[in-house]
Amino acid sequence: MVAIANSRQAILDRLKSIPIEQPPAPVVDPQRLVRYDDPLAKFTEVLSFVGGQVHVVERPQQVSEILGQFPAFRDAQQVASSAPEILTGNIDLNKVADPHLLAYLDWAIIPGRFAVAENGAIWVRPTGPIERAMLFLTQHLVIVVPKTELIEHMHEAYRRLGQDGVGTSGPEFGIFISGPSKTADIEQSLVIGAHGCRTLQVFLIDDSSGPAVATDGGDGLAGTTPDRPVAGDSAGRI
Amino acid sequence: MTTTSQLPILLSGSGKLGHADADDQRPHRDHPTMARDFVANVQRTHWHDGALWFVRNKRDAQASSIPEWEYLREQASAIKQEAIAKLADFLEQFEANATRLGAVVHWAADAEQHNEIVHEILRQRGIGKLVKSKSMLTEECHLNGYLERRGIEVVDTDLGERIVQLRQETPSHIVLPAIHLKKEEVGETFHTHLGTDAGASDPQYLTEAARGHLRGKFLAGEAGLTGVNFAIAQTGGIVVCTNEGNADLGAVLPPVHIASMGLEKIIPRLEDLAVFTRLLARSATGQPITTYTSHFHGPRDAASELHIVIVDNGRSTIRESDTFRAALGCIRCGACMNTCPVFRRSGGHSYGATVPGPIGSVLNPASDDARHKSLPYACSLCGSCTDVCPVKIPLHHQLLAWRKEFGKRGLLSVGKTLPMRAASFVFRHPALYRLGGRLARIAMRTLPRVFFVNRLNTWSRDRELPTAPADSFSQWYAKNRGPK
Incomplete structure (x- = not known):
C-alpha cells in the first residue's frame, strides 16, 4: 500500500511536469442555440419518442383521474407519493427506514423541478435516500411538473442548476430522467422496462396564468464565468 | 469462443510494464488474424455491419435535429482541451470539492493499484457481493477476475455486460457490449444460466428474465460500483449516464458506492455538462439524452459511503504527446466504432483490446506499441470517425501518425x-x-x-x-x- 500512498503525488507531479498552454474554453453564446416556437409541442414529441407519456392538465385532481384509467394503477398494491397534495399513496415514506423495503413498489409519484423541451428530460431532486431509491425501484413512475417550468435546452437547465447552487451547499443527488428505463442490448431491439421503471407518466400542471415558458430573461448563459471569453466575441467579454 | 481482451498497463511512472492481472496471458494475435473467424461468416458480417449502421443512422438523425451541432462539437473540443491542459489543477479542485461533500477520493497510478484499492474497500467492510454497472475502466483493469479470485461475487448489471459475463466473454463494443451476439445465442445463454425456456429468443422475454434475475442481485448487493461519465472540478460531483437505471439501483441500495474514473473524465465547470449531455447520447445511440443522467454530489446520507477512485494507467503518458493528446478528450460514445467500415465488418473482438475501433486503435498502441501495432492498419483512412467524433478528435490523422511512429521505432515487418x-x-x-x-x-x-x-x-x-x-x-x- 506504500506505492498507492504515493500515487496521488506521483500522478500530479507527472501532470505538472508538462505544462500545456491552452486558453479557457469560450462561454457558450446563447445566440447560437436552438429556439423552439412551441416548446411544449417539442417536449411532448421527444418524450413520446423515448417512450414516456405527457399529460397537460389544468387541475392537480386530474392526475389521479387520468392515472385511474390505467389498469396497472388500479391494480397497484403499493403506491408511494412524495407529492401528497396531488396524490396520496398507501406507503408512508417517512416510516421507510431501509430502501430495500421498497422492493415491491408498484407506483411512485414525485415532483420534478423543471422539464427540458429539447430532450424530454425532467430534473428531479429527491429529498432523501428513500425518495431516491423509490425512483428506481418502482415499476411505474409519475413525475409532476408545473407547466410554467418548461425550458428549452440543457444550457438553460444547467444555468438553473448553477443558480440553485448544486454541489455548493452540501451532499445531494439530482437526476435528469427522460422516459422509462430501456435497453437495446439484445440485437438492437428496443425493450422498455430494463431495470428501472416500466412506464413514465409526466404531468404538466397548468394551474397558473403565468407565461407558458420560463425564458432566459436576458440574463442568460453568459456571464456565469466572467474569466472566460464568449465565442466569436473579439472583446472576449460580455 | 472467447477472445483475449486486454489493455495492458502502460509504461507507468515506475517504468514497469506489467499486466493488471494474471488472467490474460494468452499470446496476442494481430487484427487480421483475430478478424478471420468473424469475416469467414459472410452473412453474419453483413448482419453486424447493418446493426451498427442502423445506430449510425440514428445518430445522424439526432445530430441533424440540432442546428448548432457543429458549434457544440467545437465547444466540447475546447472544453476538453482546457481540461487536459490544466488537468492537475482540475483534479486537485475536484478532490477538494468531492472531499468537502463527504466522498473519499483515492488515486491509482495503474490498473493493479485500482484493483487493490477497490478490493481493500470491500475487504475492510467484509463485503462479499458487488453489483457493477458498466465501466470500461474496470474492464481495462480486469477488476472482475481480480475480485473473484479473492472470493468476491461480482455481478455486471448492464444487460449487455451481464450477457457477455455469463458467456465468459468480454464486451465487443464500449456502448453495446453484446452487439456481436444474435438473440438466439443470448437465449441459449439465458436458458443455461437463468433457466429461460429452451429456444426462446424474444428480446422482450429475455430482457424481462434478466430484469427479474438482476433485481435479486441488486437487492442482495453489499456494495455498488459504477463508472463515471463526467467529474466536475467546480463542484466535486460525478455524473453517470445510463438507459437501464442499473447504475442508480447499484448506488441506491447498498451502503457503499465506489465510482471508478479515468483521470481524463474531469470537466472544469457544471455548465460544461450542457454541452456534453447534448452530445453524448445523440452520438452514442441516437437518443436525445440517456434515460438517466445522475448527478452524485457526495454520499447519499451519513450512513453511506462514496469512494471515488481516480485512475491514471497510462493516461498521463498520452497527455505528454502533442500528436495524441486530443485522444484523451474521448467521452466514450462509440460513434467512431459505429461508423467505421473496418469495425463494422470485423467486430470489436478482433482488436484484442478493451477499447476497440478507431479510438482504441489510437489509445492502445500508446500503452504497448509492439502488441497493438496492427491496429492503426485496421483502417482505410476514410476519416468518417473524425467526422462523427463529438469532441473532434482527429482520429484518422492520429492513426496515420501511428504508422509513421511505428516506422521510426522499427516496429514494421x-x-x-x-x-x-x-x-x-x-x-x-x-x-x-x-x-x-x-x-x-x-x-x-x-x-x-x-x-x-x-x-x-x-x-x-x-x-x-x-x-x-x-x-x-x-x-x-x-x-x-x-x-x-
Whole structure:
C-alpha cells in the first residue's frame, strides 16, 4: 500500500511536469442555440419518442383521474407519493427506514423541478435516500411538473442548476430522467422496462396564468464565468 | 469462443510494464488474424455491419435535429482541451470539492493499484457481493477476475455486460457490449444460466428474465460500483449516464458506492455538462439524452459511503504527446466504432483490446506499441470517425501518425518495409518506373492467373486484378490530351 500512498503525488507531479498552454474554453453564446416556437409541442414529441407519456392538465385532481384509467394503477398494491397534495399513496415514506423495503413498489409519484423541451428530460431532486431509491425501484413512475417550468435546452437547465447552487451547499443527488428505463442490448431491439421503471407518466400542471415558458430573461448563459471569453466575441467579454 | 481482451498497463511512472492481472496471458494475435473467424461468416458480417449502421443512422438523425451541432462539437473540443491542459489543477479542485461533500477520493497510478484499492474497500467492510454497472475502466483493469479470485461475487448489471459475463466473454463494443451476439445465442445463454425456456429468443422475454434475475442481485448487493461519465472540478460531483437505471439501483441500495474514473473524465465547470449531455447520447445511440443522467454530489446520507477512485494507467503518458493528446478528450460514445467500415465488418473482438475501433486503435498502441501495432492498419483512412467524433478528435490523422511512429521505432515487418523501400527506389528512378510498368502490363496479359492470384498475395484473397491496359497513363495522355 506504500506505492498507492504515493500515487496521488506521483500522478500530479507527472501532470505538472508538462505544462500545456491552452486558453479557457469560450462561454457558450446563447445566440447560437436552438429556439423552439412551441416548446411544449417539442417536449411532448421527444418524450413520446423515448417512450414516456405527457399529460397537460389544468387541475392537480386530474392526475389521479387520468392515472385511474390505467389498469396497472388500479391494480397497484403499493403506491408511494412524495407529492401528497396531488396524490396520496398507501406507503408512508417517512416510516421507510431501509430502501430495500421498497422492493415491491408498484407506483411512485414525485415532483420534478423543471422539464427540458429539447430532450424530454425532467430534473428531479429527491429529498432523501428513500425518495431516491423509490425512483428506481418502482415499476411505474409519475413525475409532476408545473407547466410554467418548461425550458428549452440543457444550457438553460444547467444555468438553473448553477443558480440553485448544486454541489455548493452540501451532499445531494439530482437526476435528469427522460422516459422509462430501456435497453437495446439484445440485437438492437428496443425493450422498455430494463431495470428501472416500466412506464413514465409526466404531468404538466397548468394551474397558473403565468407565461407558458420560463425564458432566459436576458440574463442568460453568459456571464456565469466572467474569466472566460464568449465565442466569436473579439472583446472576449460580455 | 472467447477472445483475449486486454489493455495492458502502460509504461507507468515506475517504468514497469506489467499486466493488471494474471488472467490474460494468452499470446496476442494481430487484427487480421483475430478478424478471420468473424469475416469467414459472410452473412453474419453483413448482419453486424447493418446493426451498427442502423445506430449510425440514428445518430445522424439526432445530430441533424440540432442546428448548432457543429458549434457544440467545437465547444466540447475546447472544453476538453482546457481540461487536459490544466488537468492537475482540475483534479486537485475536484478532490477538494468531492472531499468537502463527504466522498473519499483515492488515486491509482495503474490498473493493479485500482484493483487493490477497490478490493481493500470491500475487504475492510467484509463485503462479499458487488453489483457493477458498466465501466470500461474496470474492464481495462480486469477488476472482475481480480475480485473473484479473492472470493468476491461480482455481478455486471448492464444487460449487455451481464450477457457477455455469463458467456465468459468480454464486451465487443464500449456502448453495446453484446452487439456481436444474435438473440438466439443470448437465449441459449439465458436458458443455461437463468433457466429461460429452451429456444426462446424474444428480446422482450429475455430482457424481462434478466430484469427479474438482476433485481435479486441488486437487492442482495453489499456494495455498488459504477463508472463515471463526467467529474466536475467546480463542484466535486460525478455524473453517470445510463438507459437501464442499473447504475442508480447499484448506488441506491447498498451502503457503499465506489465510482471508478479515468483521470481524463474531469470537466472544469457544471455548465460544461450542457454541452456534453447534448452530445453524448445523440452520438452514442441516437437518443436525445440517456434515460438517466445522475448527478452524485457526495454520499447519499451519513450512513453511506462514496469512494471515488481516480485512475491514471497510462493516461498521463498520452497527455505528454502533442500528436495524441486530443485522444484523451474521448467521452466514450462509440460513434467512431459505429461508423467505421473496418469495425463494422470485423467486430470489436478482433482488436484484442478493451477499447476497440478507431479510438482504441489510437489509445492502445500508446500503452504497448509492439502488441497493438496492427491496429492503426485496421483502417482505410476514410476519416468518417473524425467526422462523427463529438469532441473532434482527429482520429484518422492520429492513426496515420501511428504508422509513421511505428516506422521510426522499427516496429514494421519486413513484409511492409521492404516493398516500401523498393517502391521508394522505383519512384525516384523514372526510367525504371516506366520499364517496370511495361513489364507488369505484359506479365499481366501473358502469365497464367495463378501467378497473381495465389496464397502469397493476400491482396487477391477476395479480389480480382483488373485487366491490364494497353498503355501506361503517360502514353494514353500523350495520345489523347497531349500537344498534337
